[in-house]
Amino acid sequence: MAGPEEFDAVLVGGGIMSATLATMLGELEPGWRIAVVERLDEAGLESSSAWNNAGTGHAGLCEFNYTPRGPDGTVDVSRAVEIGEQFAASLLFWARLTTAGVLGPPGDFVRPVPHLGFGRGAEGVAHLRARHEALGGHPLFADTEFSDDPAVLRDWVPLMFADRPPGEPVALTRSTRGTDVDFGVLTRRLLDVVRGRGGDVRLQQEVTSLHRRNDIWHVELRDRRTGAPRRMRAPFVFVGTGGGTLPLLQRAGVPEVRRYGAFPISGRFLRTARPDLVAAHRAKVYGHAEPGAPTISVPHLDHRTVDGREYLLFGPFAAFSPRFLRTGRRTDLLRSVRPGNLPVLAASARDNRSLMAYLVRQLAQTPAARTAALRTFLPTVRPEDWELVPAGQRVQVLKTSGGRGAMVGFGTEIVTSAGGSLAALLGASPGASTAAATMVDVLAASFPARMSDWAARLHEIAPTAGAGDRLDPADLTARTDEARRILGLVPDGVPGGDPA
Ligand SMILES: Cc1cc2nc3c(=O)[nH]c(=O)nc-3n(C[C@H](O)[C@H](O)[C@H](O)COP(=O)(O)OP(=O)(O)OC[C@H]3O[C@@H](n4cnc5c(N)ncnc54)[C@H](O)[C@@H]3O)c2cc1C
Numbered sequence: 001m002a003g004p005e006e007f008d009a010v011l012v013g014g015g016i017m018s019a020t021l022a023t024m025l026g027e028l029e030p031g032w033r034i035a036v037v038e039r040l041d042e043a044g045l046e047s048s049s050a051w052n053n054a055g056t057g058h059a060g061l062c063e064f065n066y067t068p069r070g071p072d073g074t075v076d077v078s079r080a081v082e083i084g085e086q087f088a089a090s091l092l093f094w095a096r097l098t099t100a101g102v103l104g105p106p107g108d109f110v111r112p113v114p115h116l117g118f119g120r121g122a123e124g125v126a127h128l129r130a131r132h133e134a135l136g137g138h139p140l141f142a143d144t145e146f147s148d149d150p151a152v153l154r155d156w157v158p159l160m161f162a163d164r165p166p167g168e169p170v171a172l173t174r175s176t177r178g179t180d181v182d183f184g185v186l187t188r189r190l191l192d193v194v195r196g197r198g199g200d201v202r203l204q205q206e207v208t209s210l211h212r213r214n215d216i217w218h219v220e221l222r223d224r225r226t227g228a229p230r231r232m233r234a235p236f237v238f239v240g241t242g243g244g245t246l247p248l249l250q251r252a253g254v255p256e257v258r259r260y261g262a263f264p265i266s267g268r269f270l271r272t273a274r275p276d277l278v279a280a281h282r283a284k285v286y287g288h289a290e291p292g293a294p295t296i297s298v299p300h301l302d303h304r305t306v307d308g309r310e311y312l313l314f315g316p317f318a319a320f321s322p323r324f325l326r327t328g329r330r331t332d333l334l335r336s337v338r339p340g341n342l343p344v345l346a347a348s349a350r351d352n353r354s355l356m357a358y359l360v361r362q363l364a365q366t367p368a369a370r371t372a373a374l375r376t377f378l379p380t381v382r383p384e385d386w387e388l389v390p391a392g393q394r395v396q397v398l399k400t401s402g403g404r405g406a407m408v409g410f411g412t413e414i415v416t417s418a419g420g421s422l423a424a425l426l427g428a429s430p431g432a433s434t435a436a437a438t439m440v441d442v443l444a445a446s447f448p449a450r451m452s453d454w455a456a457r458l459h460e461i462a463p464t465a466g467a468g469d470r471l472d473p474a475d476l477t478a479r480t481d482e483a484r485r486i487l488g489l490v491p492d493g494v495p496g497g498d499p500a
Contacts, residue, residue, distance in 0.1 A: 002230070002231075003231070004232055004233045005035075005230075005232050005233070006033070006232075006234070007032075007033045007035045007232055007233070007234040008029070008032035008033050008034065008235065008236065009022075009033075009035070009234055009235075009236045009237070010035045010037065010217070010219050010232050010234040010236075010237050010238075011034070011035065011036045011037070011238045011240060012037055012210075012219070012237065012239050012240060012241055013036075013037075013038060013239065013240040013241035013244070013245075014036055014038030014042075014043030014044065014187065014191065014201065015043070015044060015046055015047060015048040015187060015241075015242055016044065016048040016183045016187045016190075016432045016435050017240040017425055017432075017435055017438065017439065018238060018240035019036070019043065019044070019186075019187045019188075019190035019191050019194070020093070020190060020435040020436055020439045021238055021240065021439040021442060021443075022034055022036050022190070022194045022199055023097070023190045023193050023194055024436075024439055024440070024443065024458075024461055024462070025443075026193070026197045026198075026199055027197075027457065027461055028443075028454050028457055028458070028461075030197065033200070034194065034200065035199070035200040035201075035232060035234075036191060036194060036199065036200070036201045036202070037202045037207060037219075037221060037232075038201070038202065038203050038204075038205065039204065039205065039206035039207075039224060040203065040204070040327065041203060041204060042203060043187050043188050043191050043201065043203070044184035044185070044186075044187030044188050044191075045327075046242050046243070046325055046327065046393075047242045047243070047392040047394075047431075047432075048183040048184050048186075048187045048242075048432060049183075049184040049392070050182045050183065050184045050185070050304070050307075051306065051389065051391065052326060052391050052393075053183060053392055053431065053432060054269075054302055054304075054315075054316070054391075055180050055181050055182060055183070055302070055304055055306075056115075056178075056179075056180070056181070056284055056300070056302065056433070057087055057090075057110065057178065057179030057180065057433050058083055058087060058431070058433040058434070059083060059084045059087035059088070059115070059140070059178070059179070059433070060077075060079070060080030060081065060082075060083040060084040060087075060135075060140075060141070061080075061084070061117075061141065061144065061177060061178055062115040062116055062117040062175065062178065062284065062285070062286040063080070063083075063117075063298065064117065064127060064128075064131070064286065064287075064288040064289075064298065065288075065289065065298055066079040066080040067079070067080050067127075067131045067134070067135070069126075069127045069130060073126065073130060074130065074134070075127070075130040075131045076134075077131070077134045077135050077138075080131075080135060080141075081135075081138055081140070083433070084138070084140040084141065085140070085437075085476065086436075086438075087433050087434065088140065088476055088479075088480045088483075089434075089436040089437045089440070089463065090433060090434065090435060090436040090462075091480055091483040091484060091487065092436075092462055092463055092479060092480065092483045093436040093461060093462040094106065094110065094186070094483070094487060095482070095483035095484075095486040095487050096460070097190075097193060098486050098487060099486055102192075102193045102196060103189050103190070103193065104189050104192075106486070106488050107488050108182070108185055108189075109181060109183075109185040109186040110179050110180070110181050110186070110488075110489065111179065111180050111181075111305055112176070112178070112179060112489045113178050113179060113180040113282060113283060113284050113303050114156075114174055114175060114178050114282070114283045114284070115174075115175050115177070115178030115179075115283070115284050115286070116156065116157065116172050116174045116175075116283050116284065116285040116286070117131065117132075117172065117173040117285075117286055118160075118170070118171075118172055118285050118286065118287040118377070119169075119170065119171045119172070119288070120168060120169070120170055120287065120288070120376065121168060122169050124169075124171075124287075124288055125148060125169045125170065125171040127288065128146070128171050128172075128173055129171065131173070132144060132146040132173050139473045139474050139476070139477035140177075140473065140477055140480065141175070142477070143175055143176055143177060144173050144174065144175040145173065145174050145175075146171065146172070146173050147171065147174075148169070148170065148171035150164075152172075153170065153172055156174050156283070157172070157281060157283050157285060158280050159277060159280040159378060160281070160285065160301070160379075163379055163380045164379050172285075174283075177484070177489075178284055179489060180284065180302070180303065180304055180305060181432070181433070182305075182306060183432040204223060204224040204225050205221045205222070205223060205224070206221060206222045207219055207220065207221050207241075207248065208220050208221065208222050208229075208251075209251050210237060210239075210248065210251070210252040210422070211252060212418055212421070212422070215421070216233050216234070217233065217234055217235065217236070217237040217421065217422065218231065218233055219231065219232040219233070219237065235421060236421055236423075236447075237422050238422075238423050238424070238442065238446075239422065239423070239424035239425070240424070240425055242325060242393075242395070243262075243264065243323075243324035243325045243332075243393050243395035244324055244325050245395075245424050245425060246260060246262045246324070246336060246395065246397060246426065247262075247324060247332065247335065247336055248424075249415070249417075249424055250336065252422075254415070254417045254422065254424075255417070256415050256416070256417050257415060257426075258338075258340040258341070259340055259341055259343070259344055259399060259400065260341060260344065260397055260398065260399050260426075261336065261337070261341040261344045261345040261348065261397075261398035261399070262324065262333075262336050262395050262396065262397055262398060263333070263348070263396045263398060264321060264322065264323060264324055264332070264333060264395050264396070265318050265319075265320065265359065265393075265394050265396060266318070266319040266320065266321045266390065266391065266392070266394070267315065267316035267317070267391035267392060267394065268316065268317045268318075268388055268389065268390055268391060269313045269314060269315035269317070269388070269389055269391055270313070270314045270315060270317075270370060270374055270386040270387070270388055270389075271311055271312070271313050271314075271386065271387055271388075271389045272311065272312050272385045272386045272387070273309065273310070273311050273312075274385050275310075277312055277385065278303065278310045278311060281301065281312055282303050283301075283303055284300060284301075284303065285300060285301045285302075285377065286298060286299075287299045287300065287376070287377070294358060297316070297318065297358065297362075299314070299315065299316075299373060299377070300314070300315075301313070301314045301374075301377045301378070302314075314373075314377065314378075314386070315391070316391060317362055317365065317373075317388075318358070318359055318362040318363070319362070319363065319390070320359065320363060321393065322334065323393060324336070324393060325393060326390075326392060328393070341398075344398050344400050345398060347400055348398040367383065367388075368383075370388070371383045371386075396427075397413065397426045397427055412425060412427040412431070412434070412438060413425070413426045413427050414426075414438070414442055414445055416445045416446060420445055420447065420448070421446070423442045423445060423446045425438070425442070436462040437462070440458060440462055443458070
């Protein structure tokens, strides 16, 4: 076997996270030798692929789960504001690369689609109204309108409200600052930027193991075309292998995850491309989860554009597959069970009974039940117009928290080991939308001593992304409006205006 190749940073996995980090590192340290290694024929084909996620540019504009309502009726909006700021960092990051002429036409990966929150029943409407009032003071949310007037609702989303039987209280909020993002295309564009700056992007190379000797990470790979083994060495490794992260960290013997377990939940969506339906619903509408159901079950009806074709998507519906990647192995779940994580697996099964019951209900769901769920959004749905399509795998990470088995997959967790020389990302939510901010957090966790040298550059690359880099909300909104204009999300000269 040839000797190992030497790099300054090896990023394992060619998804949106590695692509974002590689782009940032290439800009911060132009002299570094950076490698991104991906096991599939192309990058961005797993969770970051357009059909494996919902493509929502999560910015806190419409998601109930980011604004929980307390028993006294008040709504905590801090998470929605945080996600709004994080998504703003992503927009600023993409806009800067677009201005530099290296990211290609932005309309290929991000498009304006209004984001609406949908409150049903007296409780749902009260929650939506309180959410709208509580967010009203923040400039990022200033354009959001609330209405429970049937005529306005019909005007905003005719497909949902033109033929809705009267009776149930309903209301909407609507922001025209929403987006639909093709994270798969974006991943490949970012990796083109990395290549253009001299980085190495290696496809069909599977990392089989990692170990550290003399302060250097040794990365063992297998060429999937020829089966030939290869080796790389680098002082810094990022594991951005999505659902494959925990198994790789387990194989590397990373002590920080010794007690972690994992449980995969796959998603499915109902999809239609019927032209009149697609034309009548240019929005992403997020409802609220049924009582006791997890946040990943929040139903939404989305307008999507993928490969130049328009669709409507409704879901998600949970499903089960023991694989940790769409292209993973049926033995993934079994192989992740170790003596060290057995207690957490047992505690998670014990302490997440309502989630387990929800999953069982979802697995037992009939086509008629899925149509009934869609009917709460589209009263006139015809089942024959819709097909059930698989989405991505979410690998929920299990750990013990406060003596209880907890699923952390509903958030994103950065794990670092060996003094930050290895960083990895576990969990999937809010995911791709916050990639720029999350990767700045990875840099801060892994390179604390360099952060002061990098601060000015990082502020240019992705302002607002760093915890100590908060912009004043009005300033942030002004810069976000400019980024949105560069990305073609508003007509020229109409900051924050209605793109329709
Ligand atoms: C159903 C669903 C809906 C979602 N909806 C949204 C949404 O609307 N908005 C949003 O922002 N986020 C959403 N997400 C989350 C989002 O998709 C993920 O957070 C994001 O794509 C994760 O990117 P990643 O780069 O970490 O992983 P991935 O895109 O999965 O990339 C990991 C890469 O690593 C490669 N790999 C794995 N193992 C190895 C190995 N050993 N060697 C080399 N390469 C390897 C894989 O082939 C893959 O290409 C959703 C997720 C799901 C499951």
